[in-house]
Amino acid sequence: MWDVTTETSRIRNFCIVAHIDHGKSTLADRLLEATHTVADRDMRAQYLDKMDLERERGITIKAQSVRLLHDGYELNLIDTPGHVDFTYEVSRSLEACEGAVLLVDAAQGLEAQTLANYHLARDAGLVIVPALNKIDLPAAEPEQRTKELANLLDCEPSEILHISAKSGEGVDELLAAVIDWVPPPVGDATAPLQALIFDSMFDPYRGVITYVRVQQGVLPSRARIKMFATRVESEAEETGVNAPEPTPVPDLGPGEVGYLVTGLKDVHQAKVGDTITLAGKLGANEPLPGYREPRPMVWSGLFPADGGDYADLRDALDRLKLSDAALHFEPETSQALGFGFRCGFLGLLHMDIVKERLEREFDLELIATAPNVEFHVFRGDEMTIVHNPAEMPPGGDHDRVEEPVVYATIITPAEYLGAVLGLCQERRGELVDMSYLTPERVEVHYVLPMAEIVFDFFDQLKSGTRGYASLDYEPWGYQEANLVRVDVLLHGEPVDAFSTIVHRDKAYTYGKQMTERLKELIPRQLFDVAVQAAIGSKIIARETVKAKRKDVLAKCYGGDITRKRKLLETQKKGKERMRRVGRVDVPQEAFIQALRVDDGGSAKVKK
C-alpha cells in the first residue's frame, strides 16, 4: 500500500511534450528504469503505450499517468496524446500538471508540434524544463539547437539540458531538474472535492476508468461521486495509481494524480475535461473551468464491403464508442454502398485508428467514403449543418456556405519556404505571419480551410519539403467560401458515394480526376457507359467506358470444358459481388480505389 499522506510539497506532476519521433516514449521508458518503477526484467519498449496500434505507429493515443518514486518525491508523469487530432485532450492533460519537459530532437530541432504544445503548456501556466534529446546522434547539432530553443524560451542556453533517452545519459539530471524547477501542486484538502478527468477509458471487466488530477479536496476509494457536465452520479469502486501496474490506494489527495474506477458503464458519462466531485451536500458547487464537448472535425461514411455485415458493423461501433467518447456515428443509406454509418472523428488520424480497429479487432472489411468536414449552409436566417455531401443542396439552392478553418503552424527549412507558401496559397490559405527561428528555419502561420487539410495536404507538404516540414493546427472557426457539390454520374445515374463538396475553383479538377479514375476502374459493360461529373445539372467532365466486345474463350475441347465451366462460375460470383448503379455493374474494388484519397493523411504521420 502506498503512503497516501504524501505532503503536496513532495509531489511533482509533469508531462513530456515533444514532436513525433523526438523520443518521448523512449524517455518515459528511461524514467521508469531510472526510478526503478519497472524491474529490468519486466521492461519493454514504449512501456506506457498500451494499444498495439500505439506501438506500431509510435504515437500515444490515450493519455496515461504513471507514478515514479525518486529521492523521496512522488513524481507523476502524465503521458499526453501525441497528435494534432487530440489537441483538446492534450490541453486537459496539461491542466493536470505543474511542469512540462519540452523535449526536442537535437538533430531535427523545433517542429510544429513542439511549438504548438509549448504554447499550450505555457498558456496552462506550466514550468518548462527544456531538454535536447538524442545528443549522441551523429547528425545532432546541439549548439545550433540549444540556441534555437533558448531563443524560443527566452532563457540562457545553460538552462537547457542535454540528454540521450536512448542511452540514459543526462536522465538523472533531468529528474533532478523536474524536482527542483517544477513547483509542487497546491490544494486544500478540506475544500470540496474537484477532480479533473484528463482521460477516460473503458475496461471490459471494470467498466469506465478515469484518470484524474485532484485539484482540491480528497477523493476516497469508495464514495458516491458526481460528474458535473453529465450530471451522472455513481458509486466509485476504487482509487489507485499506476506504478506502473494499477495499484489501489485508499484515497487521492490534493495535487495527486491517479485512476478512479467509476462504477459507470459508458465513457460518455465521464468525459475528458469534466470535473468529478462528491454527490450530495459535500460536493463542490462549481466545476473546474475549460470543459468542452468533443466535436467531430472530419466525417466519412463507413459501409461494410459485404452488406450482410451491417449488424456486425453497428455492434462494433457501439463497442468502440464505449471507450471512445469522441466517436460519433449515425445510420446512413447509400444507393451505391447500401447500409452503413456516417461517422464523425476528431481528425484524420482518429478516423484511421477507428477504421483500423474495426477491421482488425472486429474483422470487418469496410468501404469508406472520402472524408469531409462539417459545413454550415445558410438559407435566409436558417442555418443547416451538413456533414454529408448528399445533404448539400445541389447547384446553388442556398445563400451561402461556411466551412471550418484552422490556424496552422508550419515549420520548414528556409530552402523549402517557397514550396510551403505555394502549397498553402493553392490550398486557399491566408498567410498570418512568418518568422525565422534561425537563419535556416522558418515558422509560418496560415489560416487554412480544414477541408484542404483533409485532402492530402500533409502528404503534399511532406513531398514538397522532402519530409522536413512539420505541421500542427487548431480549429479557428468558420469562414464563408464558394463551395459547390460535385456529383459523379454513371450512365446518367448519380453515385451518391462519390459526391463531394469542393471549392468552385477546384470542381473541375476533382471532376476530371474522378471521371478519369473511374474510367480505369469500371469494367466494360455491354454498352458504352458515360462517366460524368456535374455541378447540379451542369456537366463539367466526362469520360466513356467503351462497350465490351469480347469475353469468350477461343478454345473449348475435351479438357477445357471443366476449366471453362469453373471460369464461368467464378465470373458469376464476381458479378454477384458487384454493386449495381442503374444499369451499370461496379465492383467493390472500384469504390475502394476511387475513394482512396491519395493522402493517407495522418496514416503516414509516423514516416
Added chain:
Amino acid sequence: MNSTAGIYVHMPFCLTRCGYCDFNAYAGLDGLKPRYLRALEREARLAAPSWDGAEIASVFLGGGTPTTMDPEDLGALLRTLRTSFDVAVDAETTIEANPDTVEEATLAGLQEAGYSRLSMGAQSFDPAVLRALERLHAPENVRRAFHAARAAGYSNVNLDLIYGAHGETLESWERTLGETIALAPEHVSAYALTIEPATPLGRAVARGDVPAPDPDVQADMFQLACSMLRDAGYGHYEISNWARPGYECRHNLGYWRRQPYVGLGAGAHSYRDDRRWWNVRPPEEYLTTVERGELPVGGEERLDPGDAYLEEVFLRLRILEGVPSSWIEDGRADPYVASGLLLDDGGALVPTERGMLLLNELVLGLGAGGAARTPL
C-alpha cells in the same frame, strides 16, 4: 450401353515448346516414345472393357505433335484401338500435324495407316506473327505441307490459325485469311490468342514485356474471319470453327454435344454420364502407372445437375445450335435479343456474331450457372 463415343489420344512430344502453349507437351522426351506407344496400347486394353457397347465414331490424335512419331508406329496404334474398342468402319480419324514434321512420304504413310483427316497447325502466314508465337516454321512450309497432304491423298484437311498476337494488324490477319482460303482446306479453326499465365508468354505479359492482346482488335479480327470465310463458302459451326458443308469435325462436335469420350495418354480427359476424369499429367508418372497394369487416373469430377445445365447451355451457344427459349426465364433473354446479341430463331436462342464474342455475358445473363432449371 449403346451409344457413340470418341477416342482422344494424347502425344506429349514436341520439337520445341512454343511460348504461348500450356498444353501437356514436352520437348526433349523423344527417348520415351517407344515406351509411350506401348503404354498407350496397354491403356487402351485396360480401358476398353468399360466402354463395351459404345460405338467409336471418331479417333483424334492430338498433342503435342503426333507427327513426330513414326507413321508405322501410329498405324500399329490405330490397329490396337480398333481391336480393343468397337471403332466404326467409317470413323473419322484425325491426326494433328506440324507443318515442319510432315513430308509427302510421311503423309502418305499416315494416310495408309488409316488417318484420313489431317489437322495442321498453320497459325499464321505472317512471318512476324509466327515469330511472336515462337513457331519455327516459315509460311512457305505451310503451303508446301498442305500441297504434300493433297498429293498424299488427303481430302479432309483442317488449318489451325491463331490471331491477335503482338504485332499482328488487321491487314496482316486479312492476308493470312486470304492465303488460307486460297489453299482451300475443308476446315478452318481460328483462335483468338489467349494468354495463359503459366507459359513464358503469360509471364512476359505479366511482367509487362509484351502487351496483352487487345480484345477490341481480336473482336475485329473475329468479325473479319466470319465474313471472309462465309464469303468463301465455309459454314460457321462453332465459335472458332468453320467447315465446308459435311466437313464439320465429328470428334469435336462430340465434345460440344456432351457425348462420351475416352482419353488415352498423359493428361487426357474422359467423359461419360456427367462424370469427367483425367489421367495423370507427367509422362513419366503416366508410364509407370500403366506399366503396373493400372489405369492412370489422376482425378475426376462429377457434374451436379447445375454444372451439367451450365455446360449444356454454354456448349449449345458455342455451336450455334442455340438454347431453347423455353429453358430461359421469361424476359431474361429480351435485352440480349433487343441489343442484337441473340437471335430468337423459332424457339431457339442463337448468338449473333457479336453475341458469340460476348458468350460469357450471355451465359450468365441467361441465368445459367445457378441451379438446374431444366431436367436434361
